[in-house]
Amino acid sequence: MVVKLLRSPFVAAVAGGLAWTAAEYGLHRFAMHELRGRGLASREHLSHHADVTYFSPASKKLLSAAATTAVVFPLCSAVAGRRWAAAFTGGMVGTYFGYEVAHRRIHTHPPRSAYGRWARRSHLHHHFGAPMRNHGVTTNVWDRLFGSYDEPGVVTVPRRMAPEWMVDHEGRLRPEFAADYAVRGGAVRDRALAEADRADAFANTAPAV
Numbered sequence: 001m002v003v004k005l006l007r008s009p010f011v012a013a014v015a016g017g018l019a020w021t022a023a024e025y026g027l028h029r030f031a032m033h034e035l036r037g038r039g040l041a042s043r044e045h046l047s048h049h050a051d052v053t054y055f056s057p058a059s060k061k062l063l064s065a066a067a068t069t070a071v072v073f074p075l076c077s078a079v080a081g082r083r084w085a086a087a088f089t090g091g092m093v094g095t096y097f098g099y100e101v102a103h104r105r106i107h108t109h110p111p112r113s114a115y116g117r118w119a120r121r122s123h124l125h126h127h128f129g130a131p132m133r134n135h136g137v138t139t140n141v142w143d144r145l146f147g148s149y150d151e152p153g154v155v156t157v158p159r160r161m162a163p164e165w166m167v168d169h170e171g172r173l174r175p176e177f178a179a180d181y182a183v184r185g186g187a188v189r190d191r192a193l194a195e196a197d198r199a200d201a202f203a204n205t206a207p208a209v
């Protein structure tokens, strides 16, 4: 009975989704932050920390999804058969694209649920408070397991990096977010500041306020 259940494509797809959340944590922490700009993935990600409006182009994402599939599918296929492997890989890649959408929306759209509120506070704490904490974007399970989770508290955001949804047209924090964020400093990001932000991002240091 248990074996039969484990062999079902549904369970395989759910397992693939969970595997993605572990990969999301591991890749973000080790392949992106720990490598400090060595390698494409690390360079792209730390460029996103230096300039939060920068996101890797879709072509690079499709390439990484294809590369993941090329490794995961044959491995799973050898162990559990093609049908199971297809469902597992589908669950993993599907959750990966869900993560990509969720991460983008954290930066571009205001929260609409308790989960969305948490995801934004946690990820923006990662950006502006402690880049070596809160590596999980969609879940904090792995951060809790490996001791890298901070409760976000009130997140201080440099005004020049504040997401558009958080501030009004004059760069002031919108009152509905006063319990979660404080916005500090100037709105202008000149060349010197942009360079300092890049140096901080590649050193895994929070940007200056």
Ligand SMILES: [Zn+2]
Binding pocket: 048, 103, 107, 123, 127
């Ligand atoms: Zn981000």
Ligand SMILES: [Zn+2]
Binding pocket: 028, 033, 045, 049, 126, 131
């Ligand atoms: Zn990061």
